[in-house]
Amino acid sequence: MNALAAKFHARDHFAPRGTYRLLPARFTRLDDTRYVVTNDVGEHVVLTRPELRAYVARELSPDSSVYAALKARHFLFDDDTRVALDLLALKLRSRMDRVASFTALHMFVVTLRCDHTCAYCQVSRKTEDRTNFDMRPDHADRAVEFMFRSPSPALKVEFQGGEPLLAFDRIRQIVLAAEAMNRTHARDLQFVIASNLTHLDDEILAFCKQHNVAFSTSLDGPQDLHDARRALPGASSHRAAIAGITRVREALGPDAVAALMTTTPDSLGRVVDIIDEYVRHGFNSIFLRSLSPYGFAVKTSLLRRYDVDDWLRFYAAGLDYILELNRRGYPMREEYAGILLHKIFAPGGTGYVDLQSPAGAGIAGIIYNYDGAIYASDEGRMLAEMGDTTFRLGHLETDSFDAVMTGDAFVDMLDHTMLEAVPMCSDCAFLPYCGADPVFHRATQGDLVGHKVHSAFCRKQMAVLRLLLTRLEDDPEAAEILRSWI
Amino acid sequence: MVAEPSAERAEVLDLRIYSPTAIKKAAYRVADRCTVVLGSPDGDHLPIRFMFRPGTADGAAQEAVRRFHEDLVDEDLRERLNNETAPLRGLILAHAFSRTDLIQR
Numbered sequence: 345m346n347a348l349a350a351k352f353h354a355r356d357h358f359a360p361r362g363t364y365r366l367l368p369a370r371f372t373r374l375d376d377t378r379y380v381v382t383n384d385v386g387e388h389v390v391l392t393r394p395e396l397r398a399y400v401a402r403e404l405s406p407d408s409s410v411y412a413a414l415k416a417r418h419f420l421f422d423d424d425t426r427v428a429l430d431l432l433a434l435k436l437r438s439r440m441d442r443v444a445s446f447t448a449l450h451m452f453v454v455t456l457r458c459d460h461t462c463a464y465c466q467v468s469r470k471t472e473d474r475t476n477f478d479m480r481p482d483h484a485d486r487a488v489e490f491m492f493r494s495p496s497p498a499l500k501v502e503f504q505g506g507e508p509l510l511a512f513d514r515i516r517q518i519v520l521a522a523e524a525m526n527r528t529h530a531r532d533l534q535f536v537i538a539s540n541l542t543h544l545d546d547e548i549l550a551f552c553k554q555h556n557v558a559f560s561t562s563l564d565g566p567q568d569l570h571d572a573r574r575a576l577p578g579a580s581s582h583r584a585a586i587a588g589i590t591r592v593r594e595a596l597g598p599d600a601v602a603a604l605m606t607t608t609p610d611s612l613g614r615v616v617d618i619i620d621e622y623v624r625h626g627f628n629s630i631f632l633r634s635l636s637p638y639g640f641a642v643k644t645s646l647l648r649r650y651d652v653d654d655w656l657r658f659y660a661a662g663l664d665y666i667l668e669l670n671r672r673g674y675p676m677r678e679e680y681a682g683i684l685l686h687k688i689f690a691p692g693g694t695g696y697v698d699l700q701s702p703a704g705a706g707i708a709g710i711i712y713n714y715d716g717a718i719y720a721s722d723e724g725r726m727l728a729e730m731g732d733t734t735f736r737l738g739h740l741e742t743d744s745f746d747a748v749m750t751g752d753a754f755v756d757m758l759d760h761t762m763l764e765a766v767p768m769c770s771d772c773a774f775l776p777y778c779g780a781d782p783v784f785h786r787a788t789q790g791d792l793v794g795h796k797v798h799s800a801f802c803r804k805q806m807a808v809l810r811l812l813l814t815r816l817e818d819d820p821e822a823a824e825i826l827r828s829w830i
Numbered sequence: 831m832v833a834e835p836s837a838e839r840a841e842v843l844d845l846r847i848y849s850p851t852a853i854k855k856a857a858y859r860v861a862d863r864c865t866v867v868l869g870s871p872d873g874d875h876l877p878i879r880f881m882f883r884p885g886t887a888d889g890a891a892q893e894a895v896r897r898f899h900e901d902l903v904d905e906d907l908r909e910r911l912n913n914e915t916a917p918l919r920g921l922i923l924a925h926a927f928s929r930t931d932l933i934q935r
Contacts, residue, residue: 368919369911373904384919400911429918433925440926767858771908797862 364402364411364422367432371396372773372806379773380813385435386687386776387417390817439776442708447494448695449709451502451722452487452518454479455511456714460540460581463573463608478511479714486740487712488521493745494710498532502560504722506714509543519555536560540574540581541588541601549595559592561585563603563625565611565618573608589625604631607658609650615662623674631679632662634804636723636784652800656807663811670825681812682829687777688812689830697721699779701769703761705735706754716740718748720757723783734786757782760792768796774809839880839895843902846874852905853878859901863894 371381371391379396382388391399391410398404399419404411406422414420421428442448456477458465479487491499501522503515519535526533535557551557563585564570570582585603592601603625605611605618615632622630634655662678669676683696697704705720712718716739719725724735735757738748748754761780763769769778784801785794796802815822843853850868853876857866864886869877880898882891 365918366911366914368915368922371904371908371911384922397907400907429922429925432922436922436926771855771905795861797859 364404364406364415364420366400366402367419367421367428369419370771370773370775374810374813374817378817380809381414381419382773382776383418383432384776385418385432385439387419388688388773388813389413389417389419390813442695442700443702445496446707447491447710448496448498449500449502449697450487450491450494451504451709451711452479452484452508452514453504453506453711453714453725454484454508454514454518456506457510458505458507458540459510459542459576460507461575461577463575477506477714479514479712480716481514481517483712483716483740484514484518485521486716488518488525490712490718490740490745490748491522492525492529492531496531498534499526500534500536503535503537503539504711505538507540507543508537509539509541509548512543512548515557516551519551519557523555534558539588540576540585541592542576542579542581542584544588544591549591552600553596558596558599559588559601561588561601561603562606563589563622563627564605564608565614566621569608569610569614569618572610573606586625598626602629603627605633607632607634607650607655612650612654612658615658616665619662619665619669619676623669623676628675629677629679629682630662630666632659633680636726652803652807656804659808660811663815667815667822667825671821677829680808681826684777684809684812685826685830689827696779698781698784699777701761701763701775701778701780702758703780703782705757705761705782706737706749707758710737712740718743720754721783723787727783727787730787732786734792735783757792766793766796768802774806777809778805837882837884837886839882839891841878841880841895843876843878844874845871845876848902848906849909850876852902852909855905855908856898856902860894860898863897864891866898 367383369381369383371379374380374390377392379391379393380388381391381396381399389410395404395410399410399414404414411420415422415428418428418432491501499522501518503518505511508515515537522533522535535555536559537552537557538560541559541561552559562574563582564574567580567582570585571580574581576584589601589603603622611618619630634652635650659680663681666676666678683694683699686694687699695704695708697708700708703720705724709721710718711720711722711725713725717725717728718737718740719728720735720737727734728736735753737743737751737753743751761782763772763775763778763780766780769775769780772778780793781801782792785799786792788800789795789798794801812826816826817823850871853868857868857878860866864883865881867879867881869879880891880895882894
């Protein structure tokens with residue numbers, strides 16, 4: 345044997361062996377003939393039923409394209425290489441790292457006061473003059489200290505209400521206090537105000553410019569649709585929102601304001617009008633959101649006027665129209681699809697609170713209410729306003745960070761929301777892309793887990809994921825557009 | 831058409847083909863369409879009853895039973911996959927977190 349030959353394996357070393365071992369996987373039907381197969385780190389393949397059976401029976405030929413795809417994405421390993429185990433462990437650790445570096449999103453309800461009377465409001469708003477519904481200055485200071493106890497390297501402060509600009513002094517106090525603390529902590533600190541923009545003034549904009557504060561607002565569609573549910577006594581909420589968007593862009597830059605829409609019964613047949621309204625005002629993204637079962641949406645019976653299937657038809661039509669806009673050359677993305685696509689294709693997933701296992705409530709986001717109470721999530725405080733305090737973790741005056749984050753309310757919630765141990769979820773291929781939404785299930789079924797066949801959350805998730813995966817599989821042009829949203 | 835006979839339907843499953851766990855999981859999955867009542871095993875045979883809500887149409891009842899059997903085949907395949915890979919899943923998890931300071935943090 346010459347020296348060169350000694351450095352290489354003989355040719356037969358690389359020949360297919362014909363045997364392989366299965367790696368952990370889950371599968372779920374995509375449609376009548378195909379299955380989605382995923383593993384714990386979110387890799388996926390789509391197989392026909394015969395291919396799936398052959399895979400599990402270890403009857404696949406090593407020469408087949410299916411074998412190559414399954415091997416490349418760590419669904420099997422053979423004698424050629426066992427690196428799959430190491431790679432899976434590494435990817436799993438990366439994916440779970442967010443649990444250790446918990447809570448990136450900190451929401452401050454600086455006031456419950458609001459000038460709007462929206463039919464679907466999730467909060468129990470108060471009239472503008474009732475200042476006893478503002479966050480106290482000492483609670484604001486305690487909340488900032490609490491926030492910096494989170495180990496997360498990035499901290500996003502979101503000001504909510506009510507209408508937070510009605511308590512701008514408190515916002516100013518919190519921003520300045522957080523910046524002062526951050527000189528020592530050196531986190532990636534961001535601020536955003538969720539506002540209807542009616543109370544913007546030059547002083548507020550100057551402060552926001554100086555301290556890099558962005559805005560998020562509501563835009564439900566064309567004026568008639570927007571004003572029908574977002575009532576601003578004596579004025580048009582839509583006109584105020586558009587004027588505010590223009591003003592923020594001029595003062596802070598084109599990307600300093602994002603908009604969100606909420607689907608009402610009036611929206612259902614008008615998804616194209618809604619998206620066109622976003623295009624008309626220069627937006628390149630839209631979040632097609634369904635109503636949540638909390639607050640005024642329940643009191644005003646809005647929720648009973650459409651169900652998850654109605655919303656899914658609305659969503660599918662909207663997604664198709666957005667893809668069409670992209671084909672025509674206008675870059676537009678749908679945010680919910682973007683979040684799910686990120687989870688499908690990016691190993692780290694996203695911090696989106698509703699799609700985490702264990703639940704993102706408390707880990708991905710936490711909320712400090714105007715009265716000093718600490719809740720696991722925004723929806724958790726909304727449920728508390730309806731009389732259910734399951735998600736109240738403690739109070740800024742009486743409870744330390746350690747007490748809150750190791751308290752029974754928080755730990756019990758985590759314990760119940762590991763999808764890997766939830767009936768049906770534990771076997772579902774969509775598990776790596778989905779999440780536990782304990783507040784939704786508490787509100788609709790009375791417990792944190794819920795029976796998934798009766799869950800509108802599960803139905804919505806399964807349908808949207810099937811829609812996206814079908815487009816990715818069957819429509820190369822759509823797939824290219826969808827991948828560009830990651 | 832509303833058919834009274836579809837209010838209940840009986841079958842016998844072969845436990846040599848399907849495990850009780852696979853049967854229970856398939857029954858759980860069709861809980862929105864019907865209730866599957868598992869009887870006492872008689873050797874390798876397990877009697878089951880599909881109970882439908884009053885007023886369930888015959889076609890809907892048939893579809894629920896068909897769906898149960900389809901899910902049962904999937905559950906059987908899942909069981910085979912999980913049985914073979916469960917030790918590896920434990921190994922990967924242990925390997926993933928063996929050298930982190932996750933607990934100390």
